[in-house]
Amino acid sequence: MKKSINIKAAIYPMPVLMVATYDENGTVDVMNAAWGTQCSSDKLVLCLSARHKTAKNLRLTGACTVALADAAHMKEADYFGIASGNDMADKFERSGLTAVKSNLVNAPVIEEFPLTMECELLEEIDGANLHCFIVKVVGTLADERILKEDGKICVHRLDALTFNQFRNKYFTTGEKAGDAWGAGKELM
Numbered sequence: 353m354k355k356s357i358n359i360k361a362a363i364y365p366m367p368v369l370m371v372a373t374y375d376e377n378g379t380v381d382v383m384n385a386a387w388g389t390q391c392s393s394d395k396l397v398l399c400l401s402a403r404h405k406t407a408k409n410l411r412l413t414g415a416c417t418v419a420l421a422d423a424a425h426m427k428e429a430d431y432f433g434i435a436s437g438n439d440m441a442d443k444f445e446r447s448g449l450t451a452v453k454s455n456l457v458n459a460p461v462i463e464e465f466p467l468t469m470e471c472e473l474l475e476e477i478d479g480a481n482l483h484c485f486i487v488k489v490v491g492t493l494a495d496e497r498i499l500k501e502d503g504k505i506c507v508h509r510l511d512a513l514t515f516n517q518f519r520n521k522y523f524t525t526g527e528k529a530g531d532a533w534g535a536g537k538e539l540m
């Protein structure tokens with residue numbers, strides 16, 4: 353028996369994306385974004401409020417990096433979702449994290465996050481029902497410690513956070529449940 357519950361969109365899990373940009377003075381800003389995802393093999397969609405410092409920076413520089421927050425940096429990741437570069441000139445400095453400029457795009461790479469995509473802004477969509485930025489991933493940087501011998505990412509070593517919007521909690525990713533394009537084959 354199903355019960356109709358009083359929530360609308362109910363996607364789970366959501367990512368914990370760290371969107372890093374420079375402002376006009378080269379000051380680093382990072383924001384936490386759960387309303388974002390991959391929308392093709394080399395493109396991401398980021399649903400960011402136009403009021404955020406990040407949105408202004410992204411328009412200005414045409415670039416950002418998008419990192420997956422890991423469990424070891426949950427405190428900093430959450431802080432990036434509470435504080436705004438609009439009100440706090442030293443928002444990034446206060447986090448204690450370190451940034452270096454990407455070799456590919458005009459945006460900072462946050463050293464402590466283990467997996468980072470370097471992105472160029474393709475399009476801002478300001479529709480009646482959606483405000484988002486489409487970015488193209490031009491490079492991806494992974495800490496060697498999260499890579500397996502075959503060069504692929506080990507999700508256990510990555511230890512990425514996910515966001516549970518039902519209870520405003522962070523979780524880490526769990527165990528492998530099965531093979532994609534495989535688990536359903538016996539029903540074919």
Ligand SMILES: Cc1cc2nc3c(=O)[nH]c(=O)nc-3n(C[C@H](O)[C@H](O)[C@H](O)COP(=O)(O)O)c2cc1C
Nearest residue numbers: 383384385386387400401404405406433435436437
């Ligand atoms: C878990 C979490 C997820 C968030 N996801 C988004 C999001 O997807 N889009 C958005 O516009 N704001 C989101 N926010 C809010 C921004 O991160 C927050 O307003 C931040 O202060 C913006 O920083 P900025 O002004 O320095 O860019 C989220 C906050 C948290 C804590």
